[in-house]
Amino acid sequence: MTTLKEIAQETGVSICTVSRVLNGKNREVWPGPAQRAERIRKIARKLGYRVNTSARAIRKGSFHSIAFVRHGTTRFSWYPQELLDGLEDEIAHHGYRLAMERLDEQQLTHPRTLPRFLRELSVDGFVVNIVCRMNDSLIKAFANYDRPTVWTNFRYHQDCVFPDDFGAARELVERLCGLGHRRIAYIAFDSMPGKDEEAQSLHYSVEDRPAGYAQAMEAAGLPSRVAIRPHSGQVLRLDYADSALREIAAWKPTAIIAGNLPEAASLRAVARARGISVPDDLAIATFAPDIEALALSAISAMVLPFRQVGKRAADLLFHKLNHREAQSFPPESVACTWRPAASTGDMPGYIQAAEPAETSGQKTLRTP
Amino acid sequence: MTTLKEIAQETGVSICTVSRVLNGKNREVWPGPAQRAERIRKIARKLGYRVNTSARAIRKGSFHSIAFVRHGTTRFSWYPQELLDGLEDEIAHHGYRLAMERLDEQQLTHPRTLPRFLRELSVDGFVVNIVCRMNDSLIKAFANYDRPTVWTNFRYHQDCVFPDDFGAARELVERLCGLGHRRIAYIAFDSMPGKDEEAQSLHYSVEDRPAGYAQAMEAAGLPSRVAIRPHSGQVLRLDYADSALREIAAWKPTAIIAGNLPEAASLRAVARARGISVPDDLAIATFAPDIEALALSAISAMVLPFRQVGKRAADLLFHKLNHREAQSFPPESVACTWRPAASTGDMPGYIQAAEPAETSGQKTLRTP
DNA sequence: TTGTAAGCGTTATCAC
DNA sequence: GTGATAACGCTTACAA
Numbered sequence A, B: 001m002t003t004l005k006e007i008a009q010e011t012g013v014s015i016c017t018v019s020r021v022l023n024g025k026n027r028e029v030w031p032g033p034a035q036r037a038e039r040i041r042k043i044a045r046k047l048g049y050r051v052n053t054s055a056r057a058i059r060k061g062s063f064h065s066i067a068f069v070r071h072g073t074t075r076f077s078w079y080p081q082e083l084l085d086g087l088e089d090e091i092a093h094h095g096y097r098l099a100m101e102r103l104d105e106q107q108l109t110h111p112r113t114l115p116r117f118l119r120e121l122s123v124d125g126f127v128v129n130i131v132c133r134m135n136d137s138l139i140k141a142f143a144n145y146d147r148p149t150v151w152t153n154f155r156y157h158q159d160c161v162f163p164d165d166f167g168a169a170r171e172l173v174e175r176l177c178g179l180g181h182r183r184i185a186y187i188a189f190d191s192m193p194g195k196d197e198e199a200q201s202l203h204y205s206v207e208d209r210p211a212g213y214a215q216a217m218e219a220a221g222l223p224s225r226v227a228i229r230p231h232s233g234q235v236l237r238l239d240y241a242d243s244a245l246r247e248i249a250a251w252k253p254t255a256i257i258a259g260n261l262p263e264a265a266s267l268r269a270v271a272r273a274r275g276i277s278v279p280d281d282l283a284i285a286t287f288a289p290d291i292e293a294l295a296l297s298a299i300s301a302m303v304l305p306f307r308q309v310g311k312r313a314a315d316l317l318f319h320k321l322n323h324r325e326a327q328s329f330p331p332e333s334v335a336c337t338w339r340p341a342a343s344t345g346d347m348p349g350y351i352q353a354a355e356p357a358e359t360s361g362q363k364t365l366r367t368p
Numbered sequence C: 001t002t003g004t005a006a007g008c009g010t011t012a013t014c015a016c
Numbered sequence D: 001g002t003g004a005t006a007a008c009g010c011t012t013a014c015a016a
Helices: A004-011 A015-022 A031-047 A053-060 A081-093 A105-109 A116-120 A137-144 A165-178 A205-219 A238-249 A261-273 A306-322 A348-353 B004-011 B015-022 B031-047 B053-060 B081-093 B105-109 B116-120 B137-144 B165-178 B205-219 B238-249 B261-273 B306-322 B348-353
Strands: A065-071 A097-103 A125-129 A149-152 A160-163 A184-188 A226-228 A255-258 A283-289 A300-304 A332-334 A337-339 B065-071 B097-103 B125-129 B149-152 B160-163 B184-188 B226-228 B255-258 B283-289 B300-304 B332-334 B337-339
Touching: A004 A015, A004 A031, A015 A031, A053 B053, A065 A081, A081 A097, A081 A306, A081 B097, A097 B081, A125 A306, A137 A149, A149 A306, A160 A165, A160 A306, A165 A184, A165 A205, A165 A255, A165 A283, A165 A300, A165 A337, A184 A205, A184 A238, A184 A261, A205 A226, A226 A238, A238 A261, A255 A261, A261 A283, A261 B261, A306 A332, B004 B015, B004 B031, B015 B031, B065 B081, B081 B097, B081 B306, B125 B306, B137 B149, B149 B306, B160 B165, B160 B306, B165 B184, B165 B205, B165 B255, B165 B283, B165 B300, B184 B205, B184 B238, B184 B261, B205 B226, B226 B238, B238 B261, B255 B261, B261 B283, B306 B332
Parallel strands: A065 A097, A065 A125, A125 A149, A149 A160, A160 A332, A184 A226, A184 A255, A255 A283, A283 A300, B065 B097, B065 B125, B125 B149, B149 B160, B160 B332, B184 B226, B184 B255, B255 B283, B283 B300
Antiparallel strands: A097 B097, A300 A337, B300 B337
């Protein structure tokens, strides 16, 4: 690795001159020094000089590094690429770097096996992505480390940034009302009935989405109808979708809000199998990150703003870093945006290939 | 932050003694020094001492940090959490850390906007996760940086680690043969017909899986049958699944290998809608990472070993780091493992709720 | 504008 | 087993 020393020797000036020139701390108004500065830069380029960030860090007293902390158990952490994107953009803008760290279950109970990044604390702050509602011990554990911390995709009473799932559910109801829907049901496969221990490991949206739905329906003076199935880790639950749709069929809904995208996909698949056109006969709406690969044109969605969540988390972290007295901030929810279903929900190719509508018989869900 | 100096002052010994004790470089066989060492450790603990990794790095001449490089465009990178897990485990084992970095398209063409980690090169090596087959310029770009580099989930003629998709497809055929299947079709929705420019942006598995299938079928003396649909970014393509199943229905397959999990899920959904029992009437097999959430009990799969891919990538990177003369290594594919469908493929709950089988009419795919 | 010199926190060397 | 001393690469008063 090229050092300032080598460049100094090559150019015949002192080390600190090289440092100053390369950091742009000379005004370079006179021709002589300006020429010399140009020569220094040229040689630095020729030698492929890169500043040694460790040496710089040791002088500046900062690691210029933020840890992104996820849970060792996959389902206890959730972040789309977008969240990392937003985070990285903002962090890079401040000249910092993102270090991926993992926190395993037993590392919290046995401090002997603390992960390296906590043993060494070689970062300036934490962005935590542990989305389950565990007991407060974890949060207190982070409070003990003298580092600014921001929680992402997690709702708590302070220091957190998360998509406004409650507001999104409300807006979904309002949008559907605006489209003329009056009988809007809510279907989810991953809510737990009770407030038992297991429920504590669920993402806040599992509570907030149905709550937002219920509140908005009540505010609109409309009757709510909810069908819940117990959680299962499967990507498609056609059996759940089928039985949930049957459960509310007699109620004749014209729109359904699904708890998440796979659930919406399951519902759509079952609707198709029954010859119900989506969204023409039955609107399906849900919540989804803005990932191209998840595009489901027939399904309306509130788009979860994970890029902004990441960006905002970084903003708040740097604010904490620059104002060490500011110890915590109130919870921040980021608004979701409405993405209506494409009008060509059922693709011509499928319509043509589908079973003749009369064979599926069941039409109870169709609107008059 | 507590430093060695403070501990030295507190205990009344020299800085380097503290350093030695804390690094366990004293044998501590005599009682006197052993007691003193204990006292030093105690005070270090009391003061909350953490080694300054920057200072250590500057002394050791290493950043103790590996960059994980992903592409700024989401679809050009792909890594499950498992890959990161395997990588982190191995990296942490060597006392290194993982820095997340992103490479955007225009940063490659305009060197002015090089990302910080490449401008500063403050890592010891690169683990690259850019899975599209772009032109070689990117690979050459990395070769220019004097850092060991390993490519993951990417097949190339050197310096890469990836799941053995070709072998997995072969094994899928062999396993299905072992179960008595003779008419095995291959269905995929994301292969491009030609070798055009767009195809260069595809993952290697899009080629390797059908190729492995074709080779194994030929080796078994069985006729191949392939149905391909053009790529679309949607999570479910029931229309594709429907038309592809129709296309090969007359051939009367007893098993289908799907190009990936969403495709398998689409096929299963359509099979269900038609009253075809999976896997009893029609076996569906595919390729999938070992993520709990993707469990689809009725579908057989070759499990993609991403944890090992990550681990192996780290292994190879550290080998390169420790033997700087070893400039490159031949491509390494990691074997996948067979995960058969659960026998209770169609859940009783669904069967009960499903349309009566006679209404769907279409039984062409059933085996005699 | 430039050079000298000190110092950041740590580790390695080498006499003791 | 210990401690003085030097060194890692860089930044920055301060004096020239």
